């Protein structure tokens with residue numbers, strides 16, 4: 658099972674649009690994937706789901722999406738030169754080892770600026786390796802994200818589409 662993690666809780670995020678696009682591409686390649694947007698985390702998350710505590714709402718997310726998944730695709734926006742804090746809170750709150758240990762992941766960085774979250778994706782790669790989540794070497798960095806969507810919120814630029822295809826093929830074979 659594949660889960661796509663839309664790695665911000667910002668409403669109306671471009672990250673979520675990219676997550677939806679990847680979901681369509683994976684489906685075209687015969688792979689169903691569900692999306693977990695971090696907007697779905699309970700409002701009480703910090704109080705109810707860290708350091709041994711567990712809310713019913715987050716338990717449902719873990720049981721339905723995270724723990725049964727063997728592959729993850731993280732779409733990661735650049736916030737202050739790195740990945741969003743809510744993504745770190747999310748992985749800190751997940752179950753060890755059931756959530757990520759010895760599983761596989763692909764990473765995609767996006768930004769409104771010109772670096773496509775190279776540094777944030779590198780930072781998150783280190784975190785993934787710490788808990789033995791194996792990262793696909795081909796990572797995508799989509800800069801100037803606001804110029805990348807067509808009127809249906811699909812990615813349309815030839816280079817971007819080509820690299821998404823290459824990355825998803827490798828992810829499926831990973």
Ligand SMILES: Cc1cc2nc3c(=O)[nH]c(=O)nc-3n(C[C@H](O)[C@H](O)[C@H](O)COP(=O)(O)O)c2cc1C
Pocket residue numbers: 665667669670671672673734735736737738739767768769770771772802
């Ligand atoms: C808190 C915050 C910090 C941000 N920091 C950066 C940054 O360091 N570099 C950058 O290129 N864009 C930055 N952005 C812009 C995001 O990259 C941009 O909003 C993009 O659309 C991806 O984020 P989104 O999924 O929330 O839309 C920041 C946005 C937010 C909300």
